[in-house]
Amino acid sequence: QVQLVESGGGLVQAGGSLRLSCAASGRSFSVYSMGWFRQAPGKEREFVGAVSWSGSTAYADSVKGRFTISKDNGKNTVYLQMNSLKPEDTAVYYCASRTGPYRGYSSKETDYDYWGQGTQVTVSS
Secondary structure, X not given: OOEXXXXXXXXXXXXXXXXXXXXXXXXXXXXXXXXXXXXXOXXXXXXXXXXXXXXOEEEOOOOOOOEEEEEEHHHOXXXXXXXXXXXXXXXXXXXXXXXXXOOOOOOOHHHXXXXXXXXXXXXXX
8 A cells, every 4th residue: 555644834934944755655665756746725736846766856837946856765755845935835735656667757647646645835925
């Protein structure tokens, strides 16, 4: 049984930072690409960024230069470091595991088969 558990969300002022964690279990973490998505109230879920199984990363234009994704294969954990946060970053953040091993990252939700429960990030102005 694959499980993804996010943590690290909370309330932060604009300009502040948060680091989200996603702990994975149930599959060989090191050979799966991982993605981060978010869903703001009243909006559809959107791609934030992803890290491939080999360590390369990609980001949405809206977070590029402010957010950084990394992974620790020894801890089966992927991180989302969020700096210079803006009120428009307020959302529930989800991590997801890519369908199939040794596949590159993707920005499409349908390319991920397991999802975490989400963690709330609220940025006040």
